[in-house]
Amino acid sequence: MILHSLGDRRLTGYTTWGCLWEKGSCTKETEYQLKNRQKDNLPMQSRITAWWPDGSVKWTAHTADAALLGKEIEVVPGPPSQVKQKIQVLKKDGFMEILAGSMKVKIACDGRKLIDSIYFHEKKLLINGRTVLLLEEPSVWNGNSVKIKKEYDSRITQLSVEEEGALQVIIKYTGYHESAVGDQKIPFVIRMKVGFDSPRIDFIHTFLYDGDEDKDFLKGIGIRFQSPLEGKIYNRHVKFMGDHGVFHESMAQLLSWRPKVSQEIYEKQIRGERLELTGSDKETVDTVLKDMPFWSEYDLCQDSANHFCIKKKIKDENCCYLDCLHGKRTEGAAALGSEHGSVLFSIRDFWEKYPSGYTFRNLDGDMAETVMWLWSPGAEAMDFRHYANRGYNQVYYEGYDYKGATPYGIACTSECSVMLSEEMIPKDQELAEFAESVKRPVQYLGTPEYYHERKAFGYWSLPQQNTQMECWLEDQLDMAVDFYRNEVDQRNWYGLFNYGDFMHTYDRERHQWRYDMGGYAWDNTELVPTLWLWYAFMRTGREDIFVLAEKLSRHASEVDVYHMGRYKGLGSRHNVRHWGCPCKEARIAMAAHHRFYYYLTGDRRMEDIFEELKDNEITFLNKDPLGDFYDKEKMVYPAHARTGPDWSSLCANWLTEWERFDNKKYRDKILTGIRDIKKAPLKLISGPDFEFNPADVHLRYIGERASGGTHLQICMGAPEVWMELSDLIEDEEWKRMLADYGRFYYLPRQQQMEESDGIIGSREFSLPFMAAAMGAYGAWYLKDQVLAERTWRYLLHASISQGNHDGFKILTVSNQGNQKNLKEIPWISTNFTAQWCLNVIVVLEFIRSYLPKTLKEGDELVETMPEETFHKA
Secondary structure: OOOEOOOOOOOOOOEEEEEEEEOOOOOOOEEEEEHHHHEEEEEEEEEEEEOOOOOOEEEEEEEEEHHHHEEEEEEEEEOOOOOOOOOEEEEEOOOOEEEOOOOEEEEEEEOOOOOEEHHHOOOEEEEEEEEEEEEEEEEOOOOOEEEEEEEEEEEEEEEEEEEOOOEEEEEEOOOOOOOOOOOOOEEEEEEEEEEEOOOOOEEEEEOOOOOOOOOOOEEEEEEEEEEOOOOHHHOOOEEEEEEEEEEEEOOOOOOOOOOOOOHHHHHHHHHOOOOOOOOHHHHHHHHHHHHOOOOOOOEEEEEOOOEEEEEEOOOOOOOOOEEEEEEEOOOOOOEEEEOOOEEEEEEEEOOOOOOOOEEEOOOOOOOEEEEEEEEOOOOOEEEEOOOOOOOOOHHHHOOOOOOOOOOOOOOEEEEEEEEOOOOOOOOHHHHHHHHHHHHHHOOOOOHHHHHHOOOOOOOOOOOOOOOOHHHHHHHHHHHHHHHHHHHHOOOOOOOOOOOOOEEOOOOOOOOOOOOHHHHHHHOOOOOOHHHHHHHHHHHHOOOHHHHHHHHHHHHHOOOEEOOOOOOOOOEEOOOOOOOOOEEEEEEHHHHHHHHHHHHOOOOHHHHHHHHOOOOOHHHHHHHOOOOOOOHHHHHOOOOEEEOOOHHHHHHHHHHHHHHHOHHHHHHHHHHHHHHHHHHHOOOOOOOOEEEEOOOOOEEEEOEOOOOOOOHHHHOOOOHHHHHHHHHHHHHHHHHHHHHHHHHHHOHHHHHHHHHHHOOOOOOOOOHHHHHHHHHHHHHHHHOOHHHHHHHHHHHOOOOOEEOOOOOOOOEEEEOOOOEEEEEOOOOOOOHHHHHHHHHHHHHHHHHHHOOOOHHHHHHHHHOOOHHHHHOOO
């Protein structure tokens, strides 16, 4: 497989990528060889991440040093490069040691520290790595409102080597935070990556919220290190990236009034050069040092998406901080150093996932302390409470009238890195390059054509612009992505718990998204914007789309779903708070949202997510998705599942577990449901409400009823999951069922009643543009020209009417939305955008030949359509 580096990212550091293989081409015993453009055989470590149904290898993940690779690489079956040296993991005397060339990491297995010490070129530069947690509790004292700060330290309950290869080792820590009195809060899962002969260590930090939302506000969370310092105080430096350039200071600035230090010395100090003073220069500086402040502490806090502050103070609790610098957005790399060496720190998406920051303390002592804050205490504490004590069902589309918000069990994952240097302080350019490499890590990917030919993730189309209508459709797909990419910044959709997500519905009168209106606020994964963006990336290879999809997957897999507690395995529907909706459903959490990211990047955190979901049907016993619609006394099975989106979401989870481990138990769960659906009077068209038994995953037909609407069966990713499954299970009857479903959806009402002998009753096949992928599959499978034209008619008319071809046209209005020139689409909703774009991407693959050639022909095709199916009206 030939792969290329995404975008113009710097080729530095260890990187992991995925490879997709032809069915039957690789086996468990296959070895893999890595070559660059010069055909050099390069070191690489490999692992299998998915299997084809015949037991051959489907996906692999590979790790190598990007500095050796170049812009284009090739992975082929063959003998791998034999490395002369490799990482060793040794365990002895209560310690684990990782020997990685110039780097040595020592881990104490005492349950308290992430790392005991880290040596670079045999020099100890970091010690005592630990987690840190600050919670804030609002209280009242003598009638006054007060805030109680509660401090916690790390308690590691499980330490394991998750991956041990010649080039990279991943250590996984599982634990929680513990106070001095034994109070246990906020579990964590932290991964540490160590690469052979690399000066850099990467951390993937996940925490889960298990606090009391009324008392446990998040005030600070991060990782703490200590760094040995040596040498003169004036040879100790700190650096922080700003908006433009680097903020750089010494702990003792040699700029004095009396006696005067040579300007040459001061200039040399500001350049970061080591001062080795002698003679009168030394005498002068020694005199100055007796009577000047030493800056012991620096703090950087990015407290919003548009402001950061650097401040400093001397070592005296009774003295204030001085503001050093205010700015807008910093990429957040920082460094401290002395004659002993230096340490660089960087947090990925520093300003986007505010409030992040650093605190450097004791810079005038022998041992400095650094805290990398993933939530900085310099900002307001995170209040997890809901915005109301009830729901607003009909008015604000919030599910139910009762309050359903709980943050208990949500999670959040951040990435950060440290790099060690023998230099006293790194050059500004080094710091900037380090920040860039953390923010935009090297990622190798195949071409859209390669993935498309092998049907990666099922059926989707490649762009073509051979006709006027094809050009118009591709323009709309591009315009939709571009609008949301720009909207993230225009609306400041940033913050640790928000970044990656979009809002749900726009308010054209306020020129604002409905951020305060219940179910119209944050979208979460409603109507699968995840699939829209990932398929949009698969077909274009665009870096900006990859970033949007990556951030949405990271957010949605963590914040929008529950990883512990009574709702584990479920997610919250769209709401003002990501966890606010009373509806907790499996579809929000399903594996289908994030399989792309996992197989393309090999991201290990996603393995935790998939592990949580593999037997997710058990959650239906605690939270029946249709429990409010049926009388429990009359039920035969203990729960319900709509074939979509409930059972289809379980299919996505089972498919992922089946292919990841070649575990046919999970294939059989899928086949059990398919057999039960085949027994229904109308097969897949029936229901879609079924009774469901989580114990044996059987479905029971209970008649024709679609709680919430028939469109819910197919607008939450079910078509894409089912179509991909159809080829894997090789069941022609199932394929015919998919085709018949698409055909039936678009039949005239009278014909639907006749074919079903009237049993569908009043059930309507609503929002037909959302069924276009199923209709197109049916037209392709059945070779049905009438169905193909009917499918295009519904899909096109959702965006075309009476000569209106504006589509996702952006309008500009002045002095609205706190913008001098606000760019908006007044009718926009993420529901429509995600579903229309996703259906276009899939439909083009099946029935492109039936697409009208010109816009005029498109207008003629839709002219008889009822106006209400024009979505933008």
